[in-house]
Amino acid sequence: MGAHGQLLNLAYRLLGSLAEAEDVVQETSARWYALSPQDRAAIESPAAWMTRVAGRICLDLLGSARARRVSYVGEWVPEPLPERAEWNGRPGFGSFADPADRITLDESVTMAFLVVLETMTPAERVAFVLHDVFRYSFTEVAEIVGRTPAACRRLASVARRRISSARASTAPTARQARVVKAFKRAWEVKDIEALIGLLDPDVRGIADGGGVVNAVPRPLVGAERIVRYLMGFARRMPDPTLLERTVNGRPGLVALQDGVAVTVVAFDVVDDRITRIWAVRNPEKLRPWKAAGSSRAHPDSHTGWARLA
Numbered sequence: 270m271g272a273h274g275q276l277l278n279l280a281y282r283l284l285g286s287l288a289e290a291e292d293v294v295q296e297t298s299a300r301w302y303a304l305s306p307q308d309r310a311a312i313e314s315p316a317a318w319m320t321r322v323a324g325r326i327c328l329d330l331l332g333s334a335r336a337r338r339v340s341y342v343g344e345w346v347p348e349p350l351p352e353r354a355e356w357n358g359r360p361g362f363g364s365f366a367d368p369a370d371r372i373t374l375d376e377s378v379t380m381a382f383l384v385v386l387e388t389m390t391p392a393e394r395v396a397f398v399l400h401d402v403f404r405y406s407f408t409e410v411a412e413i414v415g416r417t418p419a420a421c422r423r424l425a426s427v428a429r430r431r432i433s434s435a436r437a438s439t440a441p442t443a444r445q446a447r448v449v450k451a452f453k454r455a456w457e458v459k460d461i462e463a464l465i466g467l468l469d470p471d472v473r474g475i476a477d478g479g480g481v482v483n484a485v486p487r488p489l490v491g492a493e494r495i496v497r498y499l500m501g502f503a504r505r506m507p508d509p510t511l512l513e514r515t516v517n518g519r520p521g522l523v524a525l526q527d528g529v530a531v532t533v534v535a536f537d538v539v540d541d542r543i544t545r546i547w548a549v550r551n552p553e554k555l556r557p558w559k560a561a562g563s564s565r566a567h568p569d570s571h572t573g574w575a576r577l578a
Contacts, residue, residue, distance in 0.1 A: 272316050273298075274373075276323045281372050283327040284334070285383050287557065293330070297323045316410070324395060324413035330393035342480025344488065346547050347383040348554045349533045352515035355465050368566065374518035377402045380535035380547050383517070385435045389428050395426035396421045446513070446520040446536040447449030452536075452543060453511050453522055459503065461496055468492035469542040479551030482531075495546065506531070523558060532559040 276297060280290035297319050301309070312318045338345045350372055376396075378384060382423040386394050392414055399405040399413065400421070407418040407425075413422055448467060455463035472524025474495045483505075489495050503509075509532075516535040525530040533555060537545040549555065 275316065276319060278319065278373055279398070279403060280323055281350075282325055282377055282383070282386070282402060283324075283395060284330060285495050287331060287348045287350065287372075290438070290551075293323050293326050296326055312502055319397060322406075324399060326416065327393055328395050342478070343443060343486045344475045344485055345385070345387075345479075346475060346476050346477035346549050347380060347517075348556075349380065349516050349521070349547075349549050350378065350518075375516070376518070378517050379519050379537075380433070380517045381537045381545065382433065383546070385432055389430060389517075390424075391429040392416070393424045393533075394432075396424035396517055397432075398425045400425045401429065439543075440538055442520065442540070443572075444535070448538045448541055448543060449520040449522065449536055450513060453513065456499060456503070457511060459545045460499065461500065464499065465492045467543055468495060469539070469544045472542075472544055472546065474498070474546040476548040476570075477551050477554070479553060481552055484548070484550050530555050531574060533558055 273294060276294045277290055280293040281287060284290055286291070300322055301315070301319060304312075310313070352374065372378060386398070389397065396407075396410050397415055399410045400407060407421045410421045411418045414424070416424070452464065452467050454460075455467065470492050471490065472492050472495055474485075474489040476484035480503075485498060489498055506526060508523070510528075512523045512525065514521055514533075515557045516522075516533055519535065519537075521536060522534040523530050524534070531550065531552075533549045535549075536543050536549040
């Protein structure tokens with residue numbers, strides 16, 4: 270993976286926002302080229318230098334992001350990512366010829382993982398992601414976080430416990446895909462009993478409209494309550510086209526209205542029951558999903574799922 274791809278992967282995991290991650294990469298690049306040729310030549314490892322700069326920028330952004338999200342309308346959900354083949358090629362991100370210069374979809378970008386990262390302090394998140402995900406030493410992490418290696422080790426340990434305590438899916442992708450497919454079919458035919466049967470009794474649902482489009486302002490808890498909301502949503506948005514799509518490396522759904530992606534839904538599945546649902550409706554977060562509504566897309570297609578199974 271090139272330097273651009275490495276920085277983009279790091280920044281997205283740290284920030285949960287593709288747009289902000291792109292900004293970080295651009296700012297890091299600008300700082301690199303602002304150096305004199307002599308200063309650049311004196312840097313032994315440009316990649317390490319860029320990682321330190323990008324990490325520090327992300328650390329600052331995470332601090333300010335907490336304040337911004339207090340004023341965010343409704344619930345904030347990390348920006349969902351499509352499977353590689355579905356990038357829309359928008360300038361500044363998807364137009365790179367090398368597919369490695371994109372986000373690598375693995376366990377560390379699942380929606381469940383990113384949501385847990387949101388509960389961490391900025392320092393915990395940076396220390397954990399750099400060490401546990403990208404395998405930087407605590408000495409290297411300390412240079413970015415501005416603390417001692419021992420302190421960074423403690424930060425990562427606290428973050429690791431948060432990850433371990435979160436109840437996340439370990440089921441094979443093919444098994445999760447079957448559950449999501451059944452959910453899609455039940456939703457399309459408005460089979461309330463089937464929907465309730467697919468949901469964990471304590472399922473938690475979150476919708477992110479960002480104040481731009483209508484979305485439930487607070488989390489919904491409980492299978493029957495979520496199904497009532499889904500039926501109401503279906504009445505407000507008649508006959509949507511539902512596509513089976515990979516969302517952050519896991520089976521998910523995309524709802525189209527007049528060929529435009531209006532909702533991207535991510536799931537967490539445990540023991541063949543859906544335990545968490547994240548519905549992203551904020552159009553600012555759906556820019557990479559333009560290709561989901563292209564003429565090649567079919568409501569029953571399995572783009573990305575077979576490769577993940």
